[in-house]
Amino acid sequence: MRKITASFNCLLMGTALVALTTAHVQAHPHVFAEARMEVVVGDNKAIDTLRHVWRFDELFSSTVLLEFDANSNLKLEPEELAEVGTTVHASLADFDFYTSVDHNGKAVEITAPDVIHVDFQDGQLLMFFAVAPREPLPLEGTLSFGAYDPTMYAALDFLTDDDLVVEGPATGCKHTIIRPNADEVLAQNEDKLTQAFFDDPENNDISKFFATRLELIC
Amino acid sequence: MLKLPGQRSALILFCLLLLTPLASEAMAQSSLGIGTAEPSFSSTGVFGSFLDWVNAKQQAFYRALSGAIKAMRDDPSKLWGLVSLSFAYGVFHAAGPGHGKAIISSYVIANEQTLRRGVTISFLAAFMQGFVAVVIVGVTYFALRGTGISMTGATHTLEIASYGLIAGFGAWLLFRKLRPVARPAIQKAGHGHDHSHHDGHDHGHNHEHDHASHQHDANGICQTCGHSHAPDPSTLMAEHIRLREAWSAIVAIGLRPCSGALIVLTFALLNGLYLGGLLSVTAMSIGTAITVSLLATLAVLAKKTAMRLASSQSAAMRVGNSIEIAGAALVLVLGLVLLFAALQA
Numbered sequence: 001m002r003k004i005t006a007s008f009n010c011l012l013m014g015t016a017l018v019a020l021t022t023a024h025v026q027a028h029p030h031v032f033a034e035a036r037m038e039v040v041v042g043d044n045k046a047i048d049t050l051r052h053v054w055r056f057d058e059l060f061s062s063t064v065l066l067e068f069d070a071n072s073n074l075k076l077e078p079e080e081l082a083e084v085g086t087t088v089h090a091s092l093a094d095f096d097f098y099t100s101v102d103h104n105g106k107a108v109e110i111t112a113p114d115v116i117h118v119d120f121q122d123g124q125l126l127m128f129f130a131v132a133p134r135e136p137l138p139l140e141g142t143l144s145f146g147a148y149d150p151t152m153y154a155a156l157d158f159l160t161d162d163d164l165v166v167e168g169p170a171t172g173c174k175h176t177i178i179r180p181n182a183d184e185v186l187a188q189n190e191d192k193l194t195q196a197f198f199d200d201p202e203n204n205d206i207s208k209f210f211a212t213r214l215e216l217i218c
Numbered sequence: 219m220l221k222l223p224g225q226r227s228a229l230i231l232f233c234l235l236l237l238t239p240l241a242s243e244a245m246a247q248s249s250l251g252i253g254t255a256e257p258s259f260s261s262t263g264v265f266g267s268f269l270d271w272v273n274a275k276q277q278a279f280y281r282a283l284s285g286a287i288k289a290m291r292d293d294p295s296k297l298w299g300l301v302s303l304s305f306a307y308g309v310f311h312a313a314g315p316g317h318g319k320a321i322i323s324s325y326v327i328a329n330e331q332t333l334r335r336g337v338t339i340s341f342l343a344a345f346m347q348g349f350v351a352v353v354i355v356g357v358t359y360f361a362l363r364g365t366g367i368s369m370t371g372a373t374h375t376l377e378i379a380s381y382g383l384i385a386g387f388g389a390w391l392l393f394r395k396l397r398p399v400a401r402p403a404i405q406k407a408g409h410g411h412d413h414s415h416h417d418g419h420d421h422g423h424n425h426e427h428d429h430a431s432h433q434h435d436a437n438g439i440c441q442t443c444g445h446s447h448a449p450d451p452s453t454l455m456a457e458h459i460r461l462r463e464a465w466s467a468i469v470a471i472g473l474r475p476c477s478g479a480l481i482v483l484t485f486a487l488l489n490g491l492y493l494g495g496l497l498s499v500t501a502m503s504i505g506t507a508i509t510v511s512l513l514a515t516l517a518v519l520a521k522k523t524a525m526r527l528a529s530s531q532s533a534a535m536r537v538g539n540s541i542e543i544a545g546a547a548l549v550l551v552l553g554l555v556l557l558f559a560a561l562q563a
Contacts, residue, residue, distance in 0.1 A: 030477045032251060032281065059284045062485040064252055067370060072363040074488070084252070091251025098249075151249040155277060172519075 020217050031154040032057040037147050040170030040213065048168070049130045050099060050110070051146060054156065061125040063130075076120045085116040088127065092116075095150060099131050100211070102144040109134040113162040138218045140171060146213035157212075162212040173218035222375035223318065254373050279307045280478065287482060287498070291489050294503050304482075304498040308344075308505020311478060318343055318471035320512050321549055322386055325467050328391050328545030329460070333518055339464055340511035341504075346472025348503035350376065351479035352496065359487055374560070376473050383470035383558035388550025391463075395543045406464065470553075478502070 033054040042048035055066075068080045068087075076084070092098060093112055101108040113129035120126070137143070145164070147156050158164050161177040248255040286300040312319065322343060326336040354376070358369045456557025479499045521541050528534035 030255070030280070031248075031250060032284075033302055033385045057284055058288060059481045059485045060253070062488045063481050066358060066363070066484050066488065067252065067368045069363055085527065087251045091249060149249050151255060153248045153253075153255040154250055 031060040033154060033156050034148055035156040036163045037145065037158070037165075037214070039145055039166045041139060041166060041170045043169065045139050045169065047133055047139070047143070049132045050101070050145060051130045052097075052099070052128065054127045056127075058123050058124040061123055064125050065120065081118040081120065084125070084173050085127070087115045088118075089113070097129070097131050098147050098149050098154075098156065099147045100148065101133060101137070103137060104141040108137060121181070139170060139216065140166045141218065143216040143218070144213050146211040148211035164212070166214070168218065170216065173216045176215045177212065178215055179212050252370055253481070254377065269348050275310055279303075279310055283307050287485060287491070287494065290494050291417060291491060294529055297494055300494055301497050301501045302531070304501035305505045307478070308502035309509050311476070311502070312506040312509035319513050320552055321471055322467070323514050324508055324545040324548040324552070325391070326514045327517050327521050328395065328465070328542050328549065333515055335464065336518055337511040337512040338402040339468060340514050342468045343471040344503045344507035346468055346473070346512060347506070348479060348499045350472060351475035351483055353484040354475055355480060355487055366475055373475060373480065376475070378557065378560045380470055380473035381553055381560055383466070383473065385553030386556050387466050387470050388546060388548070388553050391545070391546035391549055395546045476502070476506070
């Protein structure tokens with residue numbers, strides 16, 4: 001009996017082990033932001049920078065106000081705002097600054113922004129910053145740009161198609177905004193999703209499938 | 219006589235060591251660096267897409283909830299809309315990852331708990347979570363502002379305390395479950411005296427005490443009967459220990475407040491919506507408690523079914539015992555994985 005108990009015990013622990021290995025963290029979003037992304041094309045017909053502007057919801061903004069109000073006056077002064085920027089910069093560095101760039105289906109590395117600018121207007125927190133491709137990224141083939149939180153803690157919303165724009169000489173490129181329908185994505189990828197996870201354990205964030213993106217075909 | 223317990227602990231240690239690197243998979247802190255995300259594990263496949271669905275629904279709920287609280291700021295009569303939405307959010311929110319569901323279910327399973335007790339524990343833990351949220355936001359607002367201690371920092375500390383307690387609690391449960399199993403080995407080595415005397419005692423007690431936990435008691439006491447020299451106080455102590463255990467579970471889980479409640483409360487406080495904030499968090503706690511106790515109930519029923527399906531009474535006892543040990547081990551493992559993740563963040 002002891003033997004049975006022991007083996008059953010390890011069997012269950014083994015099951016837990018397998019369950020945890022294939023598991024990844026999935027938080028539910030507690031933060032919402034209205035996002036805007038500007039893809040800036042340089043005169044050399046290559047991607048220069050990607051500018052992000054995020055306007056956070058009032059609830060999350062109020063928690064930030066409470067947390068970073070060092071002098072207790074219920075206002076965020078420039079130094080306090082800079083502190084918010086530093087904290088967020090340190091954390092987002094592990095998540096590619098919520099930026100995803102693909103060139104012909106391959107992920108493109110980006111550089112960290114010098115600073116994340118933060119402002120507080122009408123009870124809402126605002127963040128602005130710019131990232132750039134690490135290697136020169138010419139306008140050719142299929143380019144896809146998106147901004148999302150792979151951990152699903154924050155949900156970035158591009159309310160209208162005008163919130164994803166290209167600036168500069170991008171003539172000759174077809175410009176589309178893709179807004180995946182969550183139900184359709186799930187239905188289409190039901191078996192593929194699982195397969196994708198096993199094939200590519202390094203890059204297995206499900207949220208990528210749902211993120212709004214701007215596609216340029218040049 | 220020491221060989222078996224030694225082998226067993228080596229086995230368990232080995233299983234635990236296998237699990238520790240996985241802690242890096244979990245992340246307790248939020249990706250933005252402000253506020254705390256719910257850390258938890260979700261699997262892919264069928265269960266994964268169910269969680270994605272829950273996730274999509276939660277987003278919609280949370281948006282409606284923040285809309286309701288903003289509406290109440292302008293028109294106080296919208297309070298009840300906020301309260302009912304908070305309740306619904308609690309029910310739904312708890313269906314997603316986090317909130318101690320796995321831990322409560324494992325604990326209830328490990329302890330041959332009655333359904334009523336499982337439900338009570340779920341409710342108390344949910345209320346404790348809501349209460350801790352109120353305390354954290356209140357203390358942050360009235361005492362910590364300007365001190366450099368942030369709400370994220372305070373929550374993180376509580377989180378680590380909570381996971382540490384859960385792991386310690388799991389270790390204690392596991393120790394208690396494994397001790398009677400290891401005892402017969404010692405008994406064989408020459409301690410098997412006074413059998414008839416103790417057997418008589420035990421039977422008397424089995425009839426007097428807690429019928430819901432009858433099978434386990436019969437099992438546990440018979441296995442230790444060669445060794446327990448004072449069965450009377452130990453049997454009386456059992457109920458006392460259980461109460462203490464239940465409270466440890468409630469505190470361990472409840473120490474970590476729910477992020478949604480923290481955010482809603484902060485907004486309510488900064489906008490002077492004191493009653494609205496408190497009622498909203500109370501409603502959320504009740505909703506969370508209902509979902510968590512439903513899952514704990516399912517866990518208990520699943521265990522009872524497994525025991526009923528066993529071929530004989532002794533087989534049923536073995537199945538029950540194994541499930542209990544696995545439940546205790548799971549509490550320990552979950553606590554450790556969450557703790558390592560929180561410490562890394």
